[in-house]
Amino acid sequence: MTRLGTFRAYYLGAVCCIGGFLFGYDSGIIGGVLTFDSFKNDFDYSKKNETNVTALAVALQQLGGFVACFAIWPFTHRYGRKWALVHCSVIFCIGALIQTINTHSRPAFYIGRVIAGIGLGGSSVIVPMYSSEMSPARLRGQIGSFYQLLFTLGIFTSYWVDYGVASDISKTKSSQWQIPIGLQILPAGLLGLGTLTLKESTRWLATKEKYDKAWESLKWIRADDSEETNLEMDEIRAGVEYEAHAKEGFRMTELVDRHNFKRVLTAAAVFTAQQATGATAFAYFGPQFFKLLVGDEGTTDLLLTAIFGAVKFLACLLFVLLMADRFGRRQTLTIGALSMAVCQITTAIVLKYNPVQKDEPVASSGIATVALIYLFVIAYNFSWGPLPWPYVAEIFPARVREPGIGTGVASQWLFNFVFSLTTPYMIRDMGGWGTFLLWGLFDFLVAAYAWFGLTETRGKTLEEIAVPVDQRRPGTGSSRVLIEEGEGLDPKGPQVVVR
Template structure:
């Protein structure tokens, strides 16, 4: 059947182009699209009217304009691919249809109604240009990333304090020569990891119940209590408990900050904004290191109390300032506050509420939330029968955690927790905690060990800064692959040099400095890849209903492996003339490379609601039909409440 195409469609379609026309679009357009015979099709995002609509009011006229322009853009973006490429086409919401044409044999034509990616203009460019084009959301993300600064500062502040004579005079249990000093020093260092593990696991339900931004306030309060106790500690027991309490707050912040950033960011610069979390962590480590490097020359106990006290300042700023930031639109939709979500989304994107891109993203968010709620009710019907009481809520919380390991989410949980596992096992915190010892194993003198350790942290900061540009330009997976390759090469060469020459460094000074150089190459590669990507990736991949818990689980994995690395590194440095540690981490870098090739999916440019397509989850025929139904319900309800559907041509 051939007839005139709607205005704006025929002009962009060459002769013989194969087009799929969803049934309700055929109802809207009385004429068919040019040169196409449709044998099967599926509904797209446009609502399916029960009959051909009559345009008799301004609201219906507005809805009509929205439908015409939406479907025109959809027609422009239809992609013709071979049947064997279906799995790679990323069509999440429109099922394929087989059509025949005189110019081609059977072809599969896929359209993607993924409301953000395929059917709208982007909000702006990627990378640094994208940050400049979206100043408000960039400012919100940068401010919430202060949680990362606290995280990094509290991690880095003890490295020099533990060797200060002024500190050891007060806390003599960790002084060299004291009975069991190695154990007590390790316990003091590890308490922050233990507290952070607990904090990260508990922040999920807090962020779901009280909102992302209020959960940040709660975390800051707990962190502040811990910091005050650390500043005023009078003995080892008090300082250990204070580190544990502060660790709980740190763990909560390390989980919720990237979660909040991911949910407020547009897809084009989400990766760039999530880099701000890792940038703040490393910046905190650098600031803490050089502050303690300077205060060690002060007389008296303020040489170590002052660094603990100074971390209160960014904590107060974050706790007070976060109250002025907008709520996450995705959290608002999960609570049924859809109108507020649209307003928040509009403010974050810097455009009006009637902007077509905002409306489509708003629909996508609502569709995803409703879909996940329906799936949850189907999986656990008994928990939704009758009135919801506290016992059912507790059981629902437990089963929601278990859902992370069920079909539809298992691959994402594996990827999110795995990437955090490898982030630690490639050896980064071994360098941060024990870098002076590592430089000593390369023949460097004491003062040079401390200076090089500080410069090493600055090198990581340089690497992280580069990812602000590369994350959304090249994608997550390429950065991980190249980073793992360079880290493996660095560890491998260092292990050879240390193994050959560590018994007589004075006679092999060149080999010692070559080892130092490759340690800096390692840190630069890590900062540009395995530093920022693991903090960004988990916040992107989980469905809305499980995102907080998924990020909490992955963050807890990070802290657990952080704890393990802190325990196993000293024995590794004391074996096989010190090269055992480098061999160990080289093997893990190689494993990280192979694992990334197999299990990591690229998320660059995709909306949070499109991760089903990225991971191939919930794409069966039943789920496609369910999503299409929910989409129609969402748009029908929006139009019935008077939402303005006006769009820009």
């Protein structure tokens, strides 16, 4: 693979993963905005119903994302990854604009959240699909992790924007909350415009029998038309034809056949586990969580949340640069979940026996719990933060990749909705130590699932992963799809031989 090809692979990953930045920025910005007096005054709600407003403002976006996961795959199946991603950016811009206008209407703000969620949810399905289909096998884990890296960069940016406007803009001015909300439109626009500079997915074009365009797409992304690239094109075409002829006329019932249903369950379980770690709840409600650890002293909670975002981003950056494809997915996910469990449960114990005292300086126990939460987010971004996205995109064959990933990511949005809706009530009713203990117990369950329930995909091509074990040639452990001349599935195409 040429240097230019490597650059283009990274470029494609960076552009389409602006969707991750957008997801992260939107996730991080709302928690701080909901604490601003200017927002509370403009939308006219009191302390009494603050928990309800907080839960709805966050959770309704997840509901939009959940719906989009099922709505987007027929669109991307018919029109391709590129144009579906462009449309998602436009939809998000509309939702963000509605939120930014000071309507003084909570229902209008909620509608804007739902519309923005539709754009985010659709892009969260397309990005890992598009990235995995265009990335070379040796870079797929690293480039697939760009989504989480830019997600953490978005969160990092949002936290500091919140802290900045809270410190520098009067609490009575509407611009205090409009600036952070309105800034969402910038990355959404960059996502749409940047996607226009990319080529359509080679594998999608091959599924539509647009082989000339598929070849041009592969040549562009690899910046090469050598024999090696020709062989890759042959393998992609053979794999696509094998899957297409295995079952003529796709039906949704294919998702529940013996091999595909296991993949669907795995995808759903992986994303559910990602949400159950508690990290996403921290992304949305960082200021509220840090108040549990250090009390309510001015903007201390916002400052600690902003530092949390910086730690989160740096940890994910180190993972992408140094670890993405060096260790097995299963091993990394297991160790990460165990580390998070230790941090969360230790935090719960400290809070149980050293509760935060109001109107007193931050105690050493409070500093210790903050450090534990920073260690927690480091462990998350070395494991369950970045890896679920490439892992889920890897396990589906091209024939069912759109609905398969869509179903898996839908579970991410569903439990994102569940946890974002319930977290404010957990904080209110269970208190700090109970909330952290619950997340820690969830993390232990996640670790057990990773070790006993997942198979390894690192270093395999998508075609290798897609071929079921019982269809491999006896006596070999490889599932590589080979191309041989002769009478094949298509008189004009290659014959698929699996071994």
